[in-house]
Amino acid sequence: MAQTREAIRATIESYVRAVAKGTVDDILALYAPGATVEDPVGTPVRTTDAEIREFYGMVEPLTQTGEVLTVKIAGNSAAFLFRLVTHLGEQDIVMEVVDVMTFDEDARITGMKAYWSEEDMQTVPSS
Amino acid sequence: MAQTREAIRATIESYVRAVAKGTVDDILALYAPGATVEDPVGTPVRTTDAEIREFYGMVEPLTQTGEVLTVKIAGNSAAFLFRLVTHLGEQDIVMEVVDVMTFDEDARITGMKAYWSEEDMQTVPSS
Numbered sequence: 702m703a704q705t706r707e708a709i710r711a712t713i714e715s716y717v718r719a720v721a722k723g724t725v726d727d728i729l730a731l732y733a734p735g736a737t738v739e740d741p742v743g744t745p746v747r748t749t750d751a752e753i754r755e756f757y758g759m760v761e762p763l764t765q766t767g768e769v770l771t772v773k774i775a776g777n778s779a780a781f782l783f784r785l786v787t788h789l790g791e792q793d794i795v796m797e798v799v800d801v802m803t804f805d806e807d808a809r810i811t812g813m814k815a816y817w818s819e820e821d822m823q824t825v826p827s828s
Numbered sequence: 829m830a831q832t833r834e835a836i837r838a839t840i841e842s843y844v845r846a847v848a849k850g851t852v853d854d855i856l857a858l859y860a861p862g863a864t865v866e867d868p869v870g871t872p873v874r875t876t877d878a879e880i881r882e883f884y885g886m887v888e889p890l891t892q893t894g895e896v897l898t899v900k901i902a903g904n905s906a907a908f909l910f911r912l913v914t915h916l917g918e919q920d921i922v923m924e925v926v927d928v929m930t931f932d933e934d935a936r937i938t939g940m941k942a943y944w945s946e947e948d949m950q951t952v953p954s955s
Contacts, residue, residue, distance in 0.1 A: 706947070717829045741918060743903025771909060773926045773943040776870025780926035780943035782898060782909060801943070814922035816900040816907035816928070820833070 704740050706774050709810035713756070713772055716802075716810070717783045721767030725757045733809035740815035764788040793827045833901050835935035837848070841896055843929075845905035845944030846911045852884045867942035891915040897924070905930050920954045 712731055719727040729750070738747040738756060747753050765787050772781040780801045787794040798817040805811050839858055844849040846854040856877070865874040865883060874880050892914050895901040907928045925944040932938050 706945075713854060730893055741902040742905045755920065771924070773909075773924070774945055775943045777866040778869045778943065780907060780928065782900075782926070797898070797900070799898070799909070801907065816902045818833075818901055818916070821900055 708780055709774055709804055710772055711776075712804065712808045713779060713781050714769055714803070717767040717785075719768050720757070720760060721765040721785060722760075724748075724752055725761050728757045728818065729754065731810055733805045733807075733811045736809075736811050736813070738813045740813065741817050742814050777805075788827060791827050793825050794822055795825055796822045832935075835906075836901055836906055836931055837899055839931065839935045840906060840908050842897055842927070844894040844896050844912075847884070847887060848892040848912060852881055852888050855884045856881065858937055860932045860934075860938045863936075863938050863940070865940045867940065868944050871942050879902065915954060918954050920931075920952050922950045922952055923947055 716728070716731050719731065732753065734750075736753070738753050739745075740747075740749040740756065746755055765785055767786075768784045770784055772779060778801065780799055782797065782799050785796045786796065789795070796817065798815050798821060801814045801816070802810050803812040842856050844856070846858065859880065863880070866872075867874075867883065874883055886926075895911045897909040897911055901907060905928065905940050907926055909924065909926050912923045912925065914923070921928055923944065925942050925948060928941045928943070929937050930939040
């Protein structure tokens with residue numbers, strides 16, 4: 702049975718919340734075994750659990766706020782725009798990214814590709 | 829030499845303008861030979877010039893307005909959110925889509941995947 706749109710949308714919301722506020726384990730729980738991560742697109746694809754844990758381990762200690770702005774679902778795939786704000790004392794780093802994900806039939810993430818570059822990061826006074 | 833961000837951005841703007849207001853030839857001129865089109869994602873990939881012409885031939889006669897809302901570039905790829913409004917007498921069909929494209933070194937499109945489904949189309953009174 703195919704995953705529902707609602708389940709895909711829920712995974713995306715949980716993902717952005719986990720990246721902003723959760724632990725590496727919270728994030729990894731949303732991934733299917735064997736998943737791949739390419740972030741940003743054009744860099745080497747992370748294919749092992751250890752590589753993916755290492756990647757998300759970099760964001761775990763940060764104080765962040767996340768928000769899903771737009772979700773477009775097509776079949777078992779989705780593209781979504783989200784905003785991640787990293788709070789660094791008197792400054793915030795605001796980043797807007799489009800992630801493209803594929804999902805298995807339980808709406809777990811089987812692949813993630815992130816589209817962004819340095820021009821999508823802005824440093825602003827903290828709000 | 830790699831394509832510049834400015835060239836990729838210009839191709840995306842030209843693409844949305846051509847889809848909204850241009851001819852099939854205007855659109856095809858932005859594609860590299862051998863390009864592929866998957867619109868929406870999950871449907872069969874169009875791989876030949878004839879298939880791609882047939883696809884864009886469906887939108888050529890429509891009266892449309894297009895607008896690029898957000899562009900995220902990563903390496904030789906980009907994901908962008910755009911809005912396409914089709915004017916049908918007293919009604920408009922408003923559609924928001926995320927397209928993901930890859931580009932060759934001349935910033936011509938080598939692959940296009942469109943993320944949307946029926947829920948991303950809305951019929952509203954014409955403005």
